[in-house]
Amino acid sequence: MFVTPLIAAPMAGGTTTAELALATQGAGAFAFAAGGYKSAEQLAAHIAPLRATGVDFGVNLFVPRTAPLDAGHVAAVERYRRELRATAARYGAEIPDELPGGDDPRAKDFWAEKVALLLADPIPVVSFTFGLAPAALVDRLHRVGTRVVASVTSVPEALAAVESGVDALVVQHANAGGHSAAFLKAPGSGAGSGVGSATGPGAAAAIQRTLPGLVADVRAAVTLPLIGAGGIAGPEDVKAVLAAGAQAAAIGTALIRTDESGARAVHKDALADPVYKHTAMTRAFTGKPARALVNDFVRDHGATAPEAYPEVHFLTAPLRAAAAAANDPRALNLWAGSGWKAAMDGPAAAVIDGFLGGL
Template sequence: MFSTPLIAAPMAGGTTTPELTLAVQGAGAFAIAAGGYKTAEQLRAHIAPLRASGLDFGVNLFVPRPAAELRAREQDALLDAYRTALLATAARYGAELPQELPSAEDPPVQDFWAEKIALLLADPVPVVSFTFGLAPASVVDQLHKAGTRVLASVTSVPEALAAAETGVDALVVQHTNAGGHTAAFLPVPAAGDSSDPAKNRTLPQLIAAVSAAVELPLVAAGGVSDAANAKAALAAGAQAVAIGTALIRTHESGARSLHKDALADPAYTRTTLTRAFTGKLARALENDFVRTFTQAAPEAYPEVHFLTAPLRAAAAAAADPQSLNLWAGTGWKSAQAAPAADVVQAFLREL
């Protein structure tokens, strides 16, 4: 499936630049470009230099919630309450929060799914990976007919079994230590539920469990911060490991300098899984916003993403990392400010 054991994970929101993708590919890793949040036109422009390079590369897309799953009235009330809770913080930055959130059918809420699938079918890329849900088997089939290998992201054995049913070629198995959004799409047992056998499972244990359940090649992701944990995931049955956080501070990464600097700032002492920024659980450095709003944030993605966007933009403009989504996996302290090729080669030397 891959000719290298190391994969640069897709990081949407500006972190994965074409320069980062080309640098890691040049150093011997496989890279997945981040198609999330982009329109088809933006994606086309983003991957043009990757196509021109002739290299094997991937494109990651967010699978949207079905438009038919309209927002429940109850959820609207929770969103209203969350908007009210955010008002004072927004005012501090001079940010105005949207009164109306886009409807479920709006192209940005659907993450421009239809137009991006059309683009990738008309002008295929070597690999497409999906997260936040499963692409329908019919889409997987169409991509295969276009000559594309297809990956699904999963976080558990039940998700792996469901993904295998759609006909994908390999799975990205993401552990909860991962930075950024969880790929989970099936309900997880409530925190603290001691009957949950998956609780406290390490990445190698998760890989072993998934590998016993499905026949597909696996890519291990989540908290891989050095060659030792990469090797442990490979030994447990993964064909490759994916790194995200380890690349955020690299020279070619497009992450904001506020984000890059926070990852090296000893004032941040832990990461937290929070819905506060987008309504979907994501792992971030624990800052004031996370501490203040994690409890109040409703489970409503992408509505909360659109609700907090002006506040986050204003915080960035004010150079204040305390209200920014500082996505980070549990291995964040190892992230190096260096050329991406150096980070990749340091892993590959030992793998």
């Protein structure tokens, strides 16, 4: 399905710019644009330069939650709102009293509008994360010539994705930076904890499976093409994923510090700052488990953040914006995979060349 063994993963929130996608594409990777947190109009503008190249590319969309929060989670969000006010006050930020909900398209990440865009003006590949696209939508995308990729984190999720009719799977390990793609709860997985396993000295015991091990498990269960993702720091990691049965490997954190990345300078600097020694899975920033460098915000709020996405995302957005304006990394979501120390600055093409040249 992919003519290159290297995928430039979509990083939402501004990190994957059109310039970054084009640079990785030009250097020989398959580029994914990040559709998350964009309106349909913003997405159309974002992918226009990629369309113009005539080279295959992909777009990633967030699958929205379909059910409202139950009363217990609503109460937990309200408790978290009160808890965050003291931290927000230190940055001169206000935690919102009202959150997008109901028919507000922001609550669904403009899902309907973006799906309509990609059906009316098709692109080569669409990938989905945070859940599975309905089988009927997968069929509609196929009928307009689009191949469909689902993100999974386990064998049960992979089997469910196969039933939806997708063409390939991104197999994401917990070592991946940013949000987990998990959509099925695994007994004893710890997915509900506010702060999960750290990476750093002694962390190996906390991670039960390697990415190659997870890829091998999924490879044994399904026949679809696989893309391995999570903690890939260099060519040797790519080789291990390919040897386990994947067709390609995806990199994300390795591109955050590059010139074309839209990540904030404070985020790029934090990835190179020796003061940060660990990453952890945390719900503190968005209400969905995501791997980030462990900073004050993770330590202060990780244990109490409710499982409520996107509500927590909207709660913390003004606080995070204020911390960014102050160039203060202590309250920012410093997304980072377990291989963050290998992330290099400079042109994105050089990073891609380094990976591909080592295969």
